Amino acid sequence: MSKRGGADDKALALAKGKRIRGAEDVLKKVQALAAQLKNSKEVEKTLAELDLPYNCREVVDKDGEDVMGEIEAAMYSVAASILEGEGFAFDVPSRAKGNQMYVPELDRIVLRDAVSKRPFASTATCRKAAVTTRILGLVHELLGKNIHVTKRDLFYTDVKLFEDQSQSDAILDDLACMLGCTRSSLNVVASEKGVVVGRLSFREDGDFIDCQRMGVGGKAIPPNIDKVTDITSDASFILLVEKDAAFMRLAEDRFYNTYPCIILTAKGQPDVATRLFLKKLKSTLKIPVLALVDSDPYGLKILSVYMKGSMNMSYDSSNLTTPDIKWLGVRPSDLDRFDIPQQCRLPMTEEDIKTGRRLLEEDWVKSNPEWVRELELMLASKVKAEIQALSSFGFQYLSQVYLPLKLQEGDWI
Incomplete structure (x- = not known):
């Protein structure tokens, strides 16, 4: 041996x-x-330094007050849309596969900047719009109290609405992208x-x-x-x-x-x-x-x-x-x-x-x-x-x- x-x-x-x-x-x-x-x-190169033929969406770390401000602005925008008679809808960045691009100069995948509507009035998206609203409210509460929870904790706050954790997890990514912040900035880990x-x-x-x-x-x-x-x-x-x-x-x-x-x-x-x-x-x-x-x-x-x-x-x-x-x-x-x-x-x-x-x-x-x-x-x-x-x-x-x-x-x- x-x-x-x-x-x-x-x-x-x-x-x-x-x-x-x-x-x-x-x-x-x-x-x-x-x-x-x-x-x-x-x-390390950044997207801003590249002359790409399309716009891309990236996020940054934000403190709690900034993210709360973004959430409030999003809800004011929804309220204004309702008052103007245009209905209740969120503008959510599209994370579809067709929008994912590999950029050799950065040597990583990036997301092209494309936005889709998520209206409450549509039978195809009304549930997603409701889940989005609920999670925005929960994240605002977390940031206001300056506490962190796990994704599993978040799911159990409204199991009947979320139905499955994969659905609430996906909406979290949508919200981080929509608010322009990293997912950790939402205080959900x-x-x-x-x-x-x-x-x-x-x-x-x-x-x-x-x-x-x-x-x-x-x-x-x-x-x-x-x-x-x-x-x-x-x-x-x-x-x-x-x-x-x-x-x-x-x-x-x-x-x-x-x-x-x-x-x-x-x-x-x-x-x-x-x-x-x-x-x-x-x-x-x-x-x-x-x-x-x-x-x-x-x-x-x-x-x-x-x-x-x-x-x-x-x-x-x-x-x-x-x-x-x-x-x-x-x-x-x-x-x-x-x-x-x-x-x-x-x-x-x-x-x-x-x-x-x-x-x-x-x-x-x-x-x-x-x-x-x-x-x-x-x-x-x-x-x-x-x-x-x-x-x-x-x-x-x-x-x-x-x-x-x-x-x-x-x-x-």
């Missing part, structure tokens, strides 16, 4: 004869990437989902948090990122992990002690708080973000949400995206390179193949030849693999062989 605590000689041999050097040597290429990042003077562990400390609403002392479960990422201050770290990189199982393995193995890093996960599809937290870490610490996701189209879609934004929240992509994440693994080319057993490779479904082909048609994928090559390899082989496939060589193969070799070789794209 190797002294590396769990990765046996057979597992090391399966790394195709390559040997893992000491931690300092393993991290040389990561540190070079970090130095390059810190020395770069690239200024998602339940805690993401977790972080490793070489990171910060203050949360004044309380000191040391993420090295949070056990294998990690520290829940705060739903209100504005209360996170005094971020400090000696990490060389941030490791973004798709799944909770891989996060737990790395946390339990104290991977961050040998290879100084911050490890975080949203346990699947990324939530707003995790995306905001990642962006805040990246902009504060100026260290690389390396991503570990499943070798399948959905792993790449999850990664794309962190990097380019989601269609659903394209109006807030400037605040939610971290464009320069590096795809570390698990990549389709890794399956043969690391001799992943055939029984651990899963056949792609027809839906997987369709999703992969749609990804290949995305402009941001086309602009990266290495991503195209990996996706084409996946579609040609018609197989996928989860991060857990690495466990076929031993439970600690991920932390003691696979990741150290990938870091040592600078094998990211």
Whole structure:
């Protein structure tokens, strides 16, 4: 048995004869990437600086008084419309798929500025108009009291009207877009989902948090990122992990002690708080973000949400995206390179193949030849693999062989 605590000689041999050097040597290429990042003077472009042939809608953080003022103005406008005999209707920005655009200069998805009417008098939209009015009132109350609630709390204030939480959640996004503010400015947050562990400390609403002392479960990422201050770290990189199982393995193995890093996960599809937290870490610490996701189209879609934004929240992509994440693994080319057993490779479904082909048609994928090559390899082989496939060589193969070799070789794209 190797002294590396769990990765046996057979597992090391399966790394195709390559040997893992000491931690300092393993991290040389990561540190070079970090130095390059810190020395770069690239200024993030904004929509206002681009001469686009169409107008776009973006939102900004606003304080409670400003948002309350926007809500009151919206209701005055509705009241004036009713008094003028034109009826009760809201002008709501359209977040339809046809209005979502990828802008190469910004390297993210944006929302074109198009507005649709939501009249109360129409049978098709009267319920949505009622829900919109109710949620405007609830948000105004929250801001007036300066308190925060979860989206679930909001749903339970009027279950009969909202019917399903997905409906009240969608209206919240409509309202943020309509009022020109981020969703967090509405004082409605998602339940805690993401977790972080490793070489990171910060203050949360004044309380000191040391993420090295949070056990294998990690520290829940705060739903209100504005209360996170005094971020400090000696990490060389941030490791973004798709799944909770891989996060737990790395946390339990104290991977961050040998290879100084911050490890975080949203346990699947990324939530707003995790995306905001990642962006805040990246902009504060100026260290690389390396991503570990499943070798399948959905792993790449999850990664794309962190990097380019989601269609659903394209109006807030400037605040939610971290464009320069590096795809570390698990990549389709890794399956043969690391001799992943055939029984651990899963056949792609027809839906997987369709999703992969749609990804290949995305402009941001086309602009990266290495991503195209990996996706084409996946579609040609018609197989996928989860991060857990690495466990076929031993439970600690991920932390003691696979990741150290990938870091040592600078094998990211």
